[in-house]
Amino acid sequence: MSTGSATVSPATRRSVLLLSFATFASMAAQRLCDAMLPELSSVFQVSLAEAAQVVSVFAVVYGLCQLFYGPLGDRLGKFRIVTWATLGCSVGSVLAVFATSLDQLVLARMLVALGAAAIIPLSLAWIGDAVAYELRQETLARVGLGTTLGITGGQLLGGVFADTLGWRWAFAFMTLLFAGVGLLLWRDGRRQRATAPITPQAPPAVRPGFVRQALQIVTGRWSRIVLVVALIEGASGFGVLAIWASHLHQELGLSLSFSGAIVALFGLGGMLYMALARWLIPRLGEHGLARAGVTLLGLCALVIAFSPLWWPMVPASLLAGFGFFMFHNTMQTNATQMAPAARGTAVSLFASFLFLGQSIGVLLAAGLAGLLGSTAVIAGGSAVLVAVGLYFASALRRRSSLLASS
Numbered sequence: 223m224s225t226g227s228a229t230v231s232p233a234t235r236r237s238v239l240l241l242s243f244a245t246f247a248s249m250a251a252q253r254l255c256d257a258m259l260p261e262l263s264s265v266f267q268v269s270l271a272e273a274a275q276v277v278s279v280f281a282v283v284y285g286l287c288q289l290f291y292g293p294l295g296d297r298l299g300k301f302r303i304v305t306w307a308t309l310g311c312s313v314g315s316v317l318a319v320f321a322t323s324l325d326q327l328v329l330a331r332m333l334v335a336l337g338a339a340a341i342i343p344l345s346l347a348w349i350g351d352a353v354a355y356e357l358r359q360e361t362l363a364r365v366g367l368g369t370t371l372g373i374t375g376g377q378l379l380g381g382v383f384a385d386t387l388g389w390r391w392a393f394a395f396m397t398l399l400f401a402g403v404g405l406l407l408w409r410d411g412r413r414q415r416a417t418a419p420i421t422p423q424a425p426p427a428v429r430p431g432f433v434r435q436a437l438q439i440v441t442g443r444w445s446r447i448v449l450v451v452a453l454i455e456g457a458s459g460f461g462v463l464a465i466w467a468s469h470l471h472q473e474l475g476l477s478l479s480f481s482g483a484i485v486a487l488f489g490l491g492g493m494l495y496m497a498l499a500r501w502l503i504p505r506l507g508e509h510g511l512a513r514a515g516v517t518l519l520g521l522c523a524l525v526i527a528f529s530p531l532w533w534p535m536v537p538a539s540l541l542a543g544f545g546f547f548m549f550h551n552t553m554q555t556n557a558t559q560m561a562p563a564a565r566g567t568a569v570s571l572f573a574s575f576l577f578l579g580q581s582i583g584v585l586l587a588a589g590l591a592g593l594l595g596s597t598a599v600i601a602g603g604s605a606v607l608v609a610v611g612l613y614f615a616s617a618l619r620r621r622s623s624l625l626a627s628s
Contacts, residue, residue, distance in 0.1 A: 241345040242368030248341035249372025257381030257467040257482030266324040274588035280335045281581035287339035292570025300348040309404035310337035318393035343573040374489030381482020453579040461583015462603035469596035491543025509618040515548025516611025523604030
């Protein structure tokens with residue numbers, strides 16, 4: 223594929239579709255336990271904060287592993303690493319099915335996180351290598367569709383299985399999903415090796431070590447802004463999202479299935495944004511998307527936090543997801559451009575900061591919810607995200623000067 227043709231080959235589109243399935247599975251695994259936290263707390267006779275380890279520990283391992291997978295993908299092949307990581311996640315999911323204690327379940331979740339950590343960042347980096355710049359954001363949105371569907375599917379599946387067949391069946395489903403997608407990726411990888419390379423430009427013959435690559439990225443003024451904002455976004459966005467279903471269950475008395483379904487609309491809102499992104503991006507620009515997105519999210523989070531009725535939660539969760547992904551997709555696009563020569567490392571650092579932030583956010587949200595109540599935590603988390611989002615929107619206007627001074 224040439225840059226000037228402004229087309230994506232059918233082979234590349236097929237690979238992108240399979241990567242979308244993989245990112246769906248990865249994100250579904252991350253959010254699977256959100257709606258089942260009250261059930262796990264009851265089954266293992268632990269507090270909600272202790273049960274939340276299945277989310278927070280997953281996020282910690284996920285974030286730390288980015289430091290390993292980024293340079294590994296740059297050297298051994300991003301698509302290959304995604305394939306084996308996806309297959310590896312099925313092994314961890316099997317162990318989760320047969321966990322007999324919270325500690326065993328946390329360990330199984332750690333093993334899933336070891337594999338899931340590679341999937342989303344290396345998928346984004348592979349697209350950065352394989353797709354011309356003018357088509358990249360649209361292609362990233364397609365993979366983002368898999369990610370947002372994963373948020374929806376994970377939260378919904380977790381709640382439904384917990385209320386019906388039992389929480390173990392949720393992990394059995396994930397075992398089959400990871401195994402099936404991994405095999406499809408393996409077949410596609412063989413096809414790629416049997417045909418002409420998809421990547422439009424060859425990687426440099428000599429690469430600096432990971433430490434040098436990372437230092438080049440984190441010492442840039444613009445890169446530092448992107449990474450710090452990603453850390454706060456993970457904590458105040460994805461982290462606080464983990465207690466939304468518990469808030470609806472405990473404050474409004476909704477079932478876990480219904481609570482999970484309402485929060486799953488957050489991901490559906492992200493899907494709606496992905497469908498409209500091609501129209502919104504040229505009209506609002508990156509700074510407009512960031513500013514409008516966090517403002518919409520903040521207003522909807524206040525409804526989630528304070529409404530005494532369940533029905534306003536439905537449009538609020540949908541629009542909150544729409545606003546969040548207006549902002550998050552802008553962040554992703556900037557992450558893929560931090561270091562084009564070491565894109566795998568750069569995007570993995572971004573994901574590391576994002577999900578380390580999520581782990582911090584989950585721990586803080588679960589702990590503070592017991593002290594201050596989930597209402598205050600959701601409202602406070604949204605206020606932080608609005609503030610950092612408005613700052614990032616302002617910084618986008620100064621991006622050229624910040625890049626020049628790096």
